[in-house]
Amino acid sequence: MRSLESLDFSVNKLSGSIPESMSYLTFLSHLNLSFNNFSGIIPSSTQLQSFDPSSYNGNHLYGLPLPKKHSANVAIHNGGGRNDNGFEMEWFYFGMLFGFGMGFWSVFAPVVINR
Numbered sequence: 001m002r003s004l005e006s007l008d009f010s011v012n013k014l015s016g017s018i019p020e021s022m023s024y025l026t027f028l029s030h031l032n033l034s035f036n037n038f039s040g041i042i043p044s045s046t047q048l049q050s051f052d053p054s055s056y057n058g059n060h061l062y063g064l065p066l067p068k069k070h071s072a073n074v075a076i077h078n079g080g081g082r083n084d085n086g087f088e089m090e091w092f093y094f095g096m097l098f099g100f101g102m103g104f105w106s107v108f109a110p111v112v113i114n115r
Contacts, residue, residue, distance in 0.1 A: 006030040013037060018061070023047050034058050042066065 005027050015037035023045030031051045035058035042048055042056065042063040049064040056066060 003027045008032040009036065011035045015039070017041075018043055018048070031055050 004025050007025070007028060007030065010032045011034070013036060014033075017040035018033065018038055020043045023043050026047060028047060031048070032055050034055060037059065038056075039060040040062075042061055042065075044063065051065065053065050053067070
């Protein structure tokens with residue numbers, strides 16, 4: 001297993017910390033751990049710190065190669081279009097409903113009035 005070259009665990013609902021033993025995968029040239037629920041520091045090894053920061057998106061991780069603010073690494077990824085902040089989504093749907101109503105009545109109001 002140490003000669004593994006590619007590893008993609010993205011969007012698998014995995015949690016916990018990244019095992020220190022992953023730093024022993026020296027042949028690894030592609031890694032994608034994005035959009036799981038990993039937390040903690042990325043193990044300090046040249047191997048794991050050499051991957052693109054996007055490989056760690058959507059987790060609660062910090063350490064190199066990520067920017068110093070690890071909270072910015074937590075990205076929202078949910079296929080249903082839901083947002084954790086329901087207030088913003090309520091306004092979005094309210095705006096959609098209002099726009100539909102205005103469009104509907106701007107077409108049919110003249111028809112009803114001119115009868």
